[in-house]
Amino acid sequence: xxxxxxxxxxxxxxxxxxxxxxxxxxxxxxxxxxxxxxxxxxxxxxxxxxxxxxxxxxxxxxxxxxxxxxxxxxxxxxxxxxxxxxxxxxxxxxxxxxxxxxxxxxxxxxxxxxxxxxxxxxxxxxxxxxxxxxxxxxxxxxxxxxxxxxxxxxxxxxxxxxxxxxxxxxxxxxxxxxxxxxxxxxxxxxxxxxxxxxxxxxxxxxxxxxxxxxxxxxxxxxxxxxxxxxxxxxxxxxxxxxxxxxxxxxxxxxxxxxxxxxxxxxxxxxxxxxxxxxxxxxxxxxxxxxxxxxxxxxxxxxxxxxxxxxxxxxxxxxxxxxxxxxxxxxxxxxxxxxxxxxxxxxxxxx
Amino acid sequence: xxxxxxxxxxxxxxxxxxxxxxxxxxxxxxxxxxxxxxxxxxxxxxxxxxxxxxxxxxxxxxxxxxxxxxxxxxxxxxxxxxxxxxxxxxxxxxxxxxxxxxxxxxxxxxxxxxxxxxxxxxxxxxxxxxxxxxxxxxxxxxxxxxxxxxxxxxxxxxxxxxxxxxxxxxxxxxxxxxxxxxxxxxxxxxxxxxxxxxxxxxxxxxxxxxxxxxxxxxxxxxxxxxxxxxxxxxxxxxxxxxxxxxxxxxxxxxxxxxxxxxxxxxxxxxxxxxxxxxxxxxxxxxxxxxxxxxxxxxxxxxxxxx
Numbered sequence: 270x271x272x273x274x275x276x277x278x279x280x281x282x283x284x285x286x287x288x289x290x291x292x293x294x295x296x297x298x299x300x301x302x303x304x305x306x307x308x309x310x311x312x313x314x315x316x317x318x319x320x321x322x323x324x325x326x327x328x329x330x331x332x333x334x335x336x337x338x339x340x341x342x343x344x345x346x347x348x349x350x351x352x353x354x355x356x357x358x359x360x361x362x363x364x365x366x367x368x369x370x371x372x373x374x375x376x377x378x379x380x381x382x383x384x385x386x387x388x389x390x391x392x393x394x395x396x397x398x399x400x401x402x403x404x405x406x407x408x409x410x411x412x413x414x415x416x417x418x419x420x421x422x423x424x425x426x427x428x429x430x431x432x433x434x435x436x437x438x439x440x441x442x443x444x445x446x447x448x449x450x451x452x453x454x455x456x457x458x459x460x461x462x463x464x465x466x467x468x469x470x471x472x473x474x475x476x477x478x479x480x481x482x483x484x485x486x487x488x489x490x491x492x493x494x495x496x497x498x499x500x501x502x503x504x505x506x507x508x509x510x511x512x513x514x515x516x517x518x519x520x521x522x523x524x525x526x527x528x529x530x531x532x533x534x535x536x537x538x539x540x541x542x543x544x545x546x547x548x549x550x551x552x553x554x555x556x557x558x559x560x561x562x563x564x565x566x567x568x569x570x571x572x573x574x575x576x577x578x579x580x581x582x583x584x585x586x587x588x589x590x591x592x593x594x595x596x597x598x599x600x601x602x603x604x605x606x607x608x609x610x611x612x613x614x615x616x617x618x619x
Numbered sequence: 620x621x622x623x624x625x626x627x628x629x630x631x632x633x634x635x636x637x638x639x640x641x642x643x644x645x646x647x648x649x650x651x652x653x654x655x656x657x658x659x660x661x662x663x664x665x666x667x668x669x670x671x672x673x674x675x676x677x678x679x680x681x682x683x684x685x686x687x688x689x690x691x692x693x694x695x696x697x698x699x700x701x702x703x704x705x706x707x708x709x710x711x712x713x714x715x716x717x718x719x720x721x722x723x724x725x726x727x728x729x730x731x732x733x734x735x736x737x738x739x740x741x742x743x744x745x746x747x748x749x750x751x752x753x754x755x756x757x758x759x760x761x762x763x764x765x766x767x768x769x770x771x772x773x774x775x776x777x778x779x780x781x782x783x784x785x786x787x788x789x790x791x792x793x794x795x796x797x798x799x800x801x802x803x804x805x806x807x808x809x810x811x812x813x814x815x816x817x818x819x820x821x822x823x824x825x826x827x828x829x830x831x832x833x834x835x836x837x838x839x840x841x842x843x844x845x846x847x848x849x850x851x852x853x854x855x856x857x858x859x860x861x862x863x864x865x866x867x868x869x870x871x872x873x874x875x876x877x878x879x880x881x882x883x884x885x886x887x888x889x890x891x892x893x894x895x896x897x898x899x900x901x902x903x904x905x906x907x908x909x910x911x912x913x914x915x916x917x918x919x920x921x922x923x924x925x
Contacts, residue, residue, distance in 0.1 A: 400909075411852075419894065601707075
């Protein structure tokens, strides 16, 4: 099972890059040099790998883990972008007020603020889902737009820099900044992502709550009828933890990369994070791998634009094609299994 | 304010409400048909974006050629999505996210390829307002409702048309049956998969017109990611309008009015940061959903058939 999933993933990646190369060739670009630039930007050197690929991968991995927690309970949190921004706002606010403290206090304080803000940002959708049955797909999505406007106001209002020239905050206190791996821009957040992946794996595999998530996600009616699982409570908690983790990603980004709040801090991490989680089939350890893969694609895309003059956004086509290819491979595998079990079954009961 | 200025502000507010609502209504009325067949298309944002770029490219042959190109672009994107969710029966939310992601990349790349890296500002032939003789002379309502670009009238005309098809024709009945209980519909001889496919393509085509109306009737140019989430908002509007064409039209106008409030309040000179007016439509939609959804029923088979 596992190796077939890996083969499908590699095939999907090859297909995605093949589509990119074909498209570039049709558009009259030099596809070979473009792909070479992509590779150099992502894996060409130790510095590129750590400071471009992995730095990009950290928020994707953390958000992907948050998505996995919610999606495992079939709570479709599409609002990680907004929760990321909520976390970034809280982290900036906390980071600005922590001058003079020791890093061992400041850094956890920033993370706590960010995670709390992320959870609060998803509190309303969780409540609306429980109380009124509002689809969380819609409510979390709508709050993304609210978060973006709130950031815009923050950086021109309460959190704007003291000089009041640019729409951005002042840099956070030195104590709140994450230590870097010497000679690179890779920060402590990478470790956060790995530890969190292990934690989520443990929760999924070894705890009662992990089982409740799965039961709620795969068979809510059976879970409810069993009388042992409060489906509404599990769903709401899954959303809250998911929001907290996405918020933490925002705090880690501010503490490790930007040191300040500004608009467009996230180039769509909240949406790419969904793709990262889904491509890993919500498996925490696989999310680390897919996060690095998408981090590499986006880091490489930057190099492709600089060196080969190809718009970096082209890489989103690759990401889309990879997801569609994996979906198709899954569907075909499912069909093959069904055909083996039920050789005489009608192949397409609509 | 003087009474005359107040009247002008009111006309401006109503006209802006309708203007903002038009692309949303087009996309939402199409998505209503799609969801009634049991498919939720998060690729709608991508279809709208493709429609916007398609219309900008097609407008070299005049504005109506642009609209036609927008329809084709939106329909093609939705057909790809439908091939996956209806053909291979994969998860609709995931496939929709992937399609939108790919469209953001594709439109951005084609746009830069066609118009240069800096994205020189295009000036396209636009669809000007078209005054309806007589009706546009009605005080206040006339200039607000009946002096709009032609695509607004098309959007408004689609509301009763889609209602009629959904509730008064055999195709509409089959479509609704498909969305509620596809197994039963299949057993009754309804071509479930064909209906789902074409309902999704129809939704994409209308999202394409929505994108075209943004480019050709409002902004007059294309910009990357210019739909700015309108496709997603359209999906929320379908829910808010309870999957009924008339409800969807009212929900779209409500969202348009909430957006247009900022122009009114700015004219009044209120000292509230503009960002709060930008949030208002989304917050209102959220609150309205809480009030509306409790009593509404989604098509029973929505997003269920994997």
